């Protein structure tokens with residue numbers, strides 16, 4: 019069902035339905051330890067696995083993780099190759115576990131620059147887990163928010179659509195199946211969106227932490243959710259217009 023935060027007021031809930039994370043700080047985590055950057059990416063991957071499990075246990079319905087941006091191709095070739103081989107290995111090794119746990123996997127972004135092996139694995143993983151009813155894990159890889167909006171608009175033009183609406187645009191975005199993120203988290207200390215889900219972050223609660231991604235452990239996730247719970251999501255209304263705690267329960 020199409021729900022837009024600029025057209026509908028969402029019900030308040032204690033656990034965000036959708037969490038979107040920019041997992042930043044792997045390189046600096048390694049550098050602090052005089053290790054190569056790629057060691058930080060490996061440790062970061064362990065934290066990805068833990069975070070997926072924690073979110074699933076908490077009842078989060080959608081978790082979207084920014085793994086590789088359209089701009090990350092600008093990195094040194096060795097690092098890009100390492101990240102691509104880690105992505106492939108993760109798809110080969112971890113998908114069966116996701117499936118056993120009833121998780122649905124989606125990968126959003128352009129796929130043209132991935133090897134055919136990676137593309138095949140993505141397609142197989144999505145098909146295998148498509149009917150699962152647990153947490154939907156979305157990996158944003160070769161993802162850019164601007165490109166996402168452009169590809170959506172171009173799809174609509176190709177369909178001959180005369181007038182673009184919020185509904186038609188949202189339904190042509192890569193992550194059309196997910197509600198907009200309630201909580202956006204960025205680790206690593208930078209206060210920016212870095213071309214992540216530009217359209218969908220319109221009314222998300224933003225949470226920035228200096229913790230580096232490999233240090234984002236259980237307590238850190240709970241801190242982010244606690245911060246979210248304290249937010250007053252007004253969606254343009256005044257405080258006085260919000261339902262009281264009593265009316266909500």
Ligand code: IPE
Pocket residue numbers: 041042043044045046047085086087090101206
């Ligand atoms: C995030 O960590 C992971 C990717 C972008 C793939 P970084 O690699 O950006 O780590 P820092 O920001 O250099 O510490």
Ligand code: IPE
Pocket residue numbers: 040041042043084085086087089090208210212
């Ligand atoms: C954002 O991290 C992208 C991912 C986490 C995949 P970056 O480290 O690439 O972001 P910028 O370029 O510093 O903003």
Ligand code: MG
Pocket residue numbers: 042043044206
């Ligand atoms: Mg970074």
